[in-house]
Amino acid sequence: MFRKLSAVCLTALLVFVLAACGSSKSGDGGESSAPTASEGGSPAASGNAPAGQEVNLNPTSVEGVGPNGEKAELPSVLTLTDEEKQKLKDGNFTAAFVYHMQSNDHNQIKLAAAKKTLQDLGVKVVSTTDANFNAQTMIGQIESTMALKPSVMIAMPVDPDATSSAFREVQKAGTKLVFMENVPAGFKPGEYTSLINSDSYGNGKAAAEIMAQQIGYKGEVAMVYYDAVFFVTNERDRGFKETIQKYPDIKLVAESGFADPNKVGEVADGLFARYPDLKGVYASWDVPAESIIASAKSIGKNDVILTTVDLGLNTARMIAEDGFIRGTTTARSYDQGVAEAMAAAYALLGKEAPSYICPPALPVVKSNVLEAFETAYHKDAPKEIVDVVNKNK
Template sequence: MRKFFMTCFIFAIISSLILVGCNQNKSNTENSSSDQNKSSSEAPASGPITINKEISDDQLILSKGPHGETAVSAKTLELTEEEIAKIKQGNYKAAIVMHYAGNDWSTAQIDGLKATFERMGIEVVAVTDADFKSEKQVSDIETVLAKNPDIIVSIPVDPVSTAEAYKKAAESGVKLVFMDNAPQGLEHGKDYVSVVSADNYGNGVAAAEIMAEKLGGKGKIGVIFHDADFFVTKQRTEAFEKTIQEKYPDIEIVARGGITDPNDGEKVASGILTKNPDLDGLFVVWDVPAEGALAAARTAGRDDLVITTIDLGTNVALEIASDGIVKGLGAQLPYDQGISEAILAGYALLGKETPPYVAVPAYKVTKENVLDAWKLVYHKEAPDSIQSAAK
């Protein structure tokens, strides 16, 4: 009997060890799976901070800054490990004041900023969304200032009506880094650190070239532009129209319609299509109103229409991957733009000289490269729906 109990005891110990081993393996497997599912957009844990090294070094940047400044490529920006360590010692705080946070572009900018600030040991104390309302943004700035940030990264809804609020922030000692545009009357080096933008002119050129290719170099097209004093959207439309007029004389721009709200795309596109039933193509200034234009085209039974735009949002990417009505676009690289803005904020904290205008290169996107483009733009694989459509 004693031998029997001893055998059972040994068996129980062995079983426990096996179960512990299995649970450990399961834990390791789950951790490994979790690691694999982590977005590759997370900032590297060590080494210098730069934008994505896969972005071309020799990409020509066509945009000029809001005051006509020649662009400095974001590829030239870098924080060394020693500089990062020095910044961490300051226990700095930052706030992100957006014009609008309801699209993929804004989300990627914010993600890039947050990941880079975390790497720099900078606490993000606020992220605000003005919903394209300048009075809301002025209020947001006042609210954010009460949190005593050392840095504000922002994109002005309107460069005139928000200028006084930004000036107040600058006078209080906050380091201001702007996305895309600078408020009126503020001076580089005195009131703000730098303006960081995509190559919006280059993206407008890309959208025009895709339009011309898909139309075989001839046809009638319309343009939906941003009817607001917004520097970068003006650049896109100017680049698109000038490229069409100078390079493709057999393509005629026969209709133009302006939007002040991104949700007006469907209404404006519907009006254009009603008045121009023989329209061959439509350029829309960014992806959210382009989604409205897409809906208008479908309602009108115009599956043959060619739409091009700017910004690689989820819905237009799915349409491109499906070889649908949206045939291609010029993509900004918003995650890397966010990294660039954080680096420049670091420059200011270190007392380093900063260029007045920095640009991230443009990127042409069509069905052939939409999956690679998504990974470059967002630093992670495309959603399953887009991958399936691309196949």
Template sequence: MSIRASILTTALCGLLAFAAPAFAGGATVGPNGEKPTPSSDLKLTDAEVAKLKEGKFTAALLWHTSSDFVTAVSAGATDEFTRLGIKVVATTDAGFDSAKQLSDVETVMAKSPSAILALPLDPVGSAKAFQAAKEKGIKLVFLSNVPAGYKQGTDYVSIVTDDLFQMGKQAADQLAKALGNKGKVAWIFHDAQYYVTNQRDNAFKSTIENDYKDIKIVDSKGIADPARAEEIAQGLLTKTPDLDGIYVTWAEPAEGVLAALRSAGNTKTKIVTLDLSEPVALDMVKGGNVTGIVADKAYELGRAMATDAAYGLLGKEAPAFVVAPAITITKENVADGYKQSLNRDAPKSVIDAAK
């Protein structure tokens, strides 16, 4: 779910309003409290693959936007569909517009796909958008969110997202490692009721509080508009100039926090954030303030979504809620991290600086 720098924008914050359920024993839970199933548990037998290839099934990918993240999810899904003999007949980009998503569904319906993969842009609007596909028996697999009133196993096959708790936990572990397990940190969280970021942010906070007794969260600030990140960071540094570390909810606002630290001539305070961005990764490999980035495995998200769709086409019971792994990326593994997350090479600037 991710969702990831590319989709966690101010526009999206206004569209998605899912309350984040409480953690279940330190694990990611679904929008309705579903227990997680690792994406690695999704498997098809040789006989099932042969049956899918005989079925002449088709699929459509109805995305919410275009980005490196979406490109990687699409690649993972397309590669798996190709392996299963399922033809992708349409790929769309709603541009964060729920009305456009409805139009995209209507357009794609003319191609009669057997399965649709999509990220619903808002609960009520998406319930209407996918109604016709649901009634026609098209197998629906959703990324991170679910339309209002839809029931798993009846209206859709499965939800697939990141291991949200692990993303926050790994961020806490990485920052703690950089600080030698002690110090004063600030927590910049996403100030919106949004299922994905809420779980990630709270996982960081709970991990620091529970696992690192000598690290204290001495200040916290919510952020809804990434453009305010530099201003917020300046306020934190004015109040507590000797901060040892800062957690930032995702990479775009982390760029603003980094700018504030540079303006203050601060080379000491460490940053940890979630989701890949070239400026943040470049600072990290140059030995700057950024100590690590935790990212999702977007390509694996796509593979899992396609496999879930195959479960639906086979009439095979699918898990309600599937999570793909998180990965901690540092200077030492940045090239491999980009490959694992986005299934592409790291930017040339990052590779050159890492040398």
């Protein structure tokens, strides 16, 4: 299974905030064991990667598999007949969303897309909660949501172990379950309708391919990864590691884990002190990447190149202006939200749905940053990003 470091969930501004820095027992930001393959996970990469190969910016297939080894199906397989749509409208069905957090564009876009799809199908959304990435808060929110007796719950378990019992109670009460990005401990396909995810392994793989290209296919690189049992990041980290190791002239010299994003700066400080010749650093997502950038700036290391996952405004801006972050990969957020709603519709109809559904990864580099933004969010990139792109053509 994944690394056995347990996560202690705390509140945070944006994302994943847990207990002390996990890269070394002393908390000094030293290297720790690498991300490991999950049971039933994607096959390990083998052989050497050809230098100079272009990164596929529009993949049409999914690289990764589900937490139990399930083959991924694309969201396009989810369809409804006119008769089924009418049954939903006549059914007086209700839905509730239980989110781990709502403070980023990805989740806000997903939620909006899912709500609109359910509304069009005549399903009433009776509750939306935000646990601010705190497991105990989520457990309380699940209990209060169940007082409303929703027909289906669409949920992102913030801590697979801590929230498992609460979701078991939901299941026992007869409320259908659709999970987003993570599955509670002990749950197997058939005990929930579907898991909807981004292609986490594919995201990590593309981040490695972009890194290799940007550093000229040679040199020292490091990983700064999220050191907790969390399927989404475990898979993207594994995808990066297994892919970057295929390049014979690139040396992965350090794998430094963190459990608290507020401590990433300390991890990065130690990393740059030990490996002053680093050409590239990968971060599990874009917020920790910004802490790594701050560390690099503080010592005048302005030539290090970063790749990561997620497409926030700061990341898009840096990619467009050839800044520290030269590439990222991101979820197709709008498509995921629609898929979550469609899976919920399947659950309400008693229609069998694939147990694991996700769209392909979406790599982002300078040449496609505006297009990728539109693909991920189904809206135009903000004017400030368009202006930066035009200025740096």
